[in-house]
Amino acid sequence: MTSTKTCACKGKRTCLVCEPLIQTENTCLHEEKVTYVYCPDCGRAWRDTKTNDKHPNHSGNSIIFPGVTLIENFVSPEEEEWLVSEIDNTAWIDSQSGRRKQDYGPKVNFKKRKVKASVFSGLPAFSKMLVKRMNDSNYLDDFEPVELCNLEYTPERGSTIDPHLDDSWIWGERLVTLTLLSDTKHTMTSDCQPDVEVIIPLHRRSLVIVQGAARHEWMHAIKRVDITQRRLAMTFRELTPEFRQGGQNEVLGRELLQIAASFGGLSVGTKCT
Known part of the structure; x- marks a missing residue:
């Protein structure tokens, strides 16, 4: 190895930065499988x-796939342009697998089940209009996010994300993601x-809500081949009942909700999982 690894x-x-240095290639998402394509209408x-x-x-065989709601054109082209500008005004932090990230949320140690609210200053101001629009919809009228993770994917870095289930100790039932700048696919x-x-x-500009079986039984991933242009993903997460009224961590949950709703947040270097 003659070069220094400069990724996260x-x-x-791995990503396209480090793979030439360690003489390997990310192949974990290349297995042959029977592929089905989800239709949000049926x-x-x-x-x-x-x-x-x-x-x-439709033609061909099908399977029921509950727990996914897609809302097309959740934001307008003009709103998308404004959001991207606001996001890019904040520094990006290198993340794994060729991604970059911005975190707005409490610092969470998932293994030890500990939460620090002190580093959390709230959701960013530019997300307030999105949360209001979610609450005005038929699907997310009671949605109270306490975390926003912005992820940047680019083909130049070979950005990808391995199959995984999001944490379900603190992060609640619904995962809500807005896609900006380009189309892609959840596998x-x-x-x-x-x-x-x-x-x-x-x-592009669509909102996806993942819950139920799709949230807890099916891992989601984004393959490298499905990132053909720069893509920004804004993922909002809510709290579990443990952090809501009557739950074991109700007091902490109430504090996190109050901080989130200030919409004066600055990005912090917390881990997205």
Whole structure:
């Protein structure tokens, strides 16, 4: 090795910066599987979907895939431009697998189940209009996010994210992500059906809500091949019942909700998981 590793990858995670140095390639998402494509209009995932087979004219086999809600054009092109400008006015921190991140939330030690509210100054001001719009919708009227993680994906760095389940000790039932700048796909896999993958199309400016079985039983990933242009993902997370009224950590949860709702937050270097 003649060069110095200059990325944030650790363990088995790699990107296009470090792979030439360690003479390896990220292949964890290349296994052959039976692929289904999710249709938000009928709530089913269809195999062998073609361009002219859009709802309601699907053909081929299908499976029920509950727990995903897609809202197209959640923001306008002008709002997208403004959001990207606001996001890029904040410094990015290198993350693993070729991503960069910005975190707005409490510092969480998931293994020890400890939370520090002292580093959390609230959600950023530019997210206030998004939260209000969520609360005005039919799907998220009671959604109270306490964490926002912005992730940047670019093809130049070979950005990807391995199959994973988000934490379910502090982060609640719904994961809400807004996609900006380019289209991509969530690849959903489950240990219960190891030979199957379900593709969730994530169109530019769309909002996806993941809950239920899709949240707890299916891991989500983004393959390197599905990042063809710069993409920004804004993921909002809510609290579990343990941190809500009547829960074991109700007092801490109330404090986090009050801080979040100030919308005066600065990005901190917490871990997205």
